[in-house]
Amino acid sequence: MDRIETRTLQDLDAAHHLHPFNDNAALAKKGTRILTRGEGVYVWDAEGHKLLDAFAGLWCVNLGYGRTELGQVAARQMTELAYYNSFFQCTTEPAIRLAAKLAELAPGDLNHVFFTNSGSEANDTILRLVRHFWAVQDQPRKNIFIGRHDGYHGTTMGGASLGGMKGMHKQGGLPIPDIHHIDPPYWFGDGGELDLEEYGLVAARRLEDKILELGPERVAAFIGEPIMGAIGVYIPPRSYWPEIECICRKYDVLLVADEVICGFGRTGEWFGSQTFDFRPDVMAIAKGITSGYIPLGAAMFNDRVAGVLKQQGGELAHGCTYSGHPVCTAVALENLRLLQDEGIVERARTEIAPYLAERWQALGEHRLVGEARIAGLMGALELVPDRTKRSYFEDRGKVGALCRDIALRHGLILRATNDAMLLSPPLVITRAQVDELFEKAWVALNETAEALGK
Numbered sequence: 001m002d003r004i005e006t007r008t009l010q011d012l013d014a015a016h017h018l019h020p021f022n023d024n025a026a027l028a029k030k031g032t033r034i035l036t037r038g039e040g041v042y043v044w045d046a047e048g049h050k051l052l053d054a055f056a057g058l059w060c061v062n063l064g065y066g067r068t069e070l071g072q073v074a075a076r077q078m079t080e081l082a083y084y085n086s087f088f089q090c091t092t093e094p095a096i097r098l099a100a101k102l103a104e105l106a107p108g109d110l111n112h113v114f115f116t117n118s119g120s121e122a123n124d125t126i127l128r129l130v131r132h133f134w135a136v137q138d139q140p141r142k143n144i145f146i147g148r149h150d151g152y153h154g155t156t157m158g159g160a161s162l163g164g165m166k167g168m169h170k171q172g173g174l175p176i177p178d179i180h181h182i183d184p185p186y187w188f189g190d191g192g193e194l195d196l197e198e199y200g201l202v203a204a205r206r207l208e209d210k211i212l213e214l215g216p217e218r219v220a221a222f223i224g225e226p227i228m229g230a231i232g233v234y235i236p237p238r239s240y241w242p243e244i245e246c247i248c249r250k251y252d253v254l255l256v257a258d259e260v261i262c263g264f265g266r267t268g269e270w271f272g273s274q275t276f277d278f279r280p281d282v283m284a285i286a287k288g289i290t291s292g293y294i295p296l297g298a299a300m301f302n303d304r305v306a307g308v309l310k311q312q313g314g315e316l317a318h319g320c321t322y323s324g325h326p327v328c329t330a331v332a333l334e335n336l337r338l339l340q341d342e343g344i345v346e347r348a349r350t351e352i353a354p355y356l357a358e359r360w361q362a363l364g365e366h367r368l369v370g371e372a373r374i375a376g377l378m379g380a381l382e383l384v385p386d387r388t389k390r391s392y393f394e395d396r397g398k399v400g401a402l403c404r405d406i407a408l409r410h411g412l413i414l415r416a417t418n419d420a421m422l423l424s425p426p427l428v429i430t431r432a433q434v435d436e437l438f439e440k441a442w443v444a445l446n447e448t449a450e451a452l453g454k
């Protein structure tokens with residue numbers, strides 16, 4: 001490709017490209033940042049700025065940028081067989097091998113894989129197939145999914161309905177019928193006088209109340225992210241998930257873990273359910289499965305659910321043209337091989353997570369921070385007007401955005417949701433790079449506080 005001037009590209013972008021989760025009018029005026037290159041934990045933009053990407057793209061570049069092995073595998077597969085479907089009693093070797101690999105990595109008897117292109121489609125798949133699972137067992141009315149307010153499960157009609165983002169529900173007539181929500185476990189905002197573990201039980205029992213309100217014979221499944229990512233890295237108390245599991249078992253409600261962010265090492269274990277000690281019946285995966293190098297998602301089912309779908313489900317009237325795409329599944333296999341063979345998940349847990357936690361907690365001492373929370377390589381800093389109590393800025397989101405922009409000027413990418421600064425670096429980050437992250441974040445907090453006159 002011939003190089004085009006950044007300014008020209010920005011004009012073309014403003015004229016023709018609608019950006020997801022953006023005010024497109026405001027963005028067109030400001031001009032997009034164009035990223036051009038990545039290496040390890042760093043990316044470079046068209047202006048030549050080097051940025052430490054402490055957000056791993058969008059929670060996904062677990063392996064870090066610039067691994068040539070993945071490109072080589074993709075090129076080889078494209079040359080040999082670029083595409084074949086899995087519909088007509090056919091499939092391809094990478095799809096088979098990846099399904100088997102995922103069954104090996106996944107906890108418990110989550111042994112069955114349905115491939116999609118994204119996390120949203122994985123959750124839509126789960127919504128349909130779980131309802132079908134109950135319907136073929138003569139329980140068609142057991143079709144309600146319970147999710148959580150402020151949860152995020154993607155952007156399709158099903159995914160956005162399962163999620164509890166109010167701003168998303170406002171657009172396009174959501175949620176679709178037979179989806180209900182309970183309040184999330186968010187101690188900082190909601191814990192009151194309760195201690196953390198007590199609060200975890202209280203938050204979990206909201207599920208039991210909701211099941212009893214709707215009638216257990218109506219409730220198909222509960223879905224949740226082990227750690228709620230998009231809303232601001234809400235890390236549940238340890239007591240939460242085991243209690244949720246108990247409640248699901250008691251009423252024969254399927255437990256669905258949306259592991260799209262937590263999966264593949266983000267929390268220090270391969271899956272968030274391992275970190276938080278519960279056994280899902282079904283899980284959604286995407287993002288880290290390919291470290292973002294190519295799109296891929298999947299729904300995984302345990303023996304019970306897959307057994308019913310296979311024995312009684314008849315023809316599955318569901319699928320994507322690219323389900324099990326050979327190039328995407330080949331790249332995923334190579335990504336998982338590298339994560340495993342190079343001990344990246346293990347190293348993230350034993351070497352990086354404890355050090356990162358120590359530095360992150362030190363950021364929590366800053367006068368602008370009300371709470372620093374972190375689990376594995378996923379964290380948040382709640383920026384507050386008054387750190388002597390759990391408080392919020394009046395105009396929520398402004399201070400977070402300010403801090404994010406200041407950090408960027410210092411070469412650090414953090415995400416802001418409301419006034420929480422979110423952390424999710426590539427798993428390959430080194431201790432020296434953690435130090436760099438810490439120093440840049442501290443400067444950004446200082447300058448943000450100064451801008452607020454604090």
Ligand SMILES: *Cc1c(COP(=O)(O)O)cnc(C)c1O
Pocket residue numbers: 059117118119120121152153154155225229230258259260261286287297
């Ligand atoms: C990103 C995300 C999704 C949606 O995945 P897409 O690939 O963007 O469709 C679903 N669930 C969670 C928890 C996510 O973070």
